[in-house]
Amino acid sequence: MSPSAPATVVERFEPEEWPAGQISRLLLQLAHDGLSRPIELPVLVARGAKPGPILGLTAALHGNELNGIPVIRRLFERLDPKTLRGTVVGVIVVNVPGYLNHERGYGQWDLNHMFPGNPRGNAASVYVSRLVDRLVRRLNLLVDLHTASVGRVNSLYVRADMTNPEAARIAYLQRPQIIVHNPPSDMTLRGAAAELGIPAVTVEIGNPQRFHSDYIKRTLTGLRAVLADQHMIRTRAVKLGPPPVLCERSYWTYTDHGGLLEVSPEVTEHVEAGQTVARLTTPFGDLIAEYAVPEAGVVVGHSVNPVAETGARILHVGVPAVDGDPRFHQREAVGSTESGSDED
Ligand SMILES: [Zn+2]
Structure with a gap:
């Protein structure tokens, strides 16, 4: 695809509308600002030549949390839609107004406390409601990419409902430093997806308002492991880093x-x-x-x-968590099939 390939403006993401075996660029219109200008989310869609699951990746739901952006772009640079099975959808910026203002919030609101939103609610509530209705509900799996907030630093860690076997599997494949068990239903995007039956995890990738290359690479390796585990890309054995510390809270x-x-x-x-x-x-x-x-x-x-x-x-x-805590799905269940590619 040439650097200047045009993006198609859409109001709704329908996976089957996009050509198989190709990567498409979308601008997803969710709302309009006070000058009637559309608020458009940049989205990449790689629809594989073969059918399979639809994996969604979302970045910059908090507008100044940027590490997910290079993760999505680099994942797509290496994806070959001719051999891909299924579809990968990357929402490069979810919170467009926050991103433009170098801010976490959407105006006065924190979008990740508003899900699943209300189609007749306030500005932020409508925005997240339309995101769910027009894109999220079409996914089969979701990885939501975040960072720490301003004035704080994070490890590379995953928040997931570790009582859910599919979410736990994604969390372990992601190979973070730490996994924190977090029940769903907490008004986050992850929780909203889980309520729709879509296994979802949140990845916290380092610090805000910068690109953190080491954590970006590790997150990419983890996502490729998820793709391989879903048989969306070919498996390639890798040397895994140390196992994550699983935290019960x-x-x-x-x-x-x-x-x-x-x-x-x-x-x-x-x-x-x-x-x-x-x-x-x-x-x-x-x-x-x-x-x-x-x-x-x-x-x-x-x-x-x-x-x-x-x-x-x-x-x-x-x-x-105590080793072998029966509430949580354990790493051993994933171990032998972990795979992915090993660099950048
Ligand atoms: Zn965040």
Whole structure:
């Protein structure tokens, strides 16, 4: 496809409308702004020559969380629709207004707290409702690509309902550093997809407002493993990295006073119960408080913004699941068939 290949404007994604064995470019109209201009989401569609599942990838649902964009573009650069089985749909930017404003939100709203939306609701609610109705409900699998928020850093981690065997399988194939079990039904895109019977996971790829090449590569390898596992692309054995830490839950710790905050552990580090993880000081440098974690865990993410008001986030602690916890689908169930390509 030439760099200037035109995109077709559509109001609805219908997979069978696109030519088999080709990659197509779409602009999906979801709404209009106050100057009556259409808000159009750039979408890539690779419809394989052979029938198979429809895998959806979504990036920049939070408009300043950008690492999913190169993940989708690079995945499509390497896809051969002539040999692909099924269809891959990549929504390069979900939250177009947020992206243009370098912001997480959609105006005053957080889109990932609005799903499944309401077709007669407020601006953000209509937007997500149309996204679900016009695209998401046609998918068979969904991987929603995010990053940390401004002022924080994340590990490469996946949020998934690990009691759902298909979502758990995608989570393990993605080969993140950490997996956090999260039930669905939480007004997120992932939850809305799950309610439609579409196995879905959220991948948190590093930090906002930048491209993080190492995590982008790892996410690509994971997505190719998912494609191979679904028999959409040919399997290629790879050397797998260390297995992810499965967490049964996770939570943030917060300051109870304002000041200047310094957090000491790095992401993916293990912390012990009672271990001091942060110091809070006055502008003059006097110590206000040292903060510890209440229980042992793994650092999923943490604040990097020293300016902390009362109630500022400190550390995102993951609590590892007990080995063999019967509630969760275990890695062994996936292990032997894990595959994918091994670079970029
Ligand atoms: Zn996000």
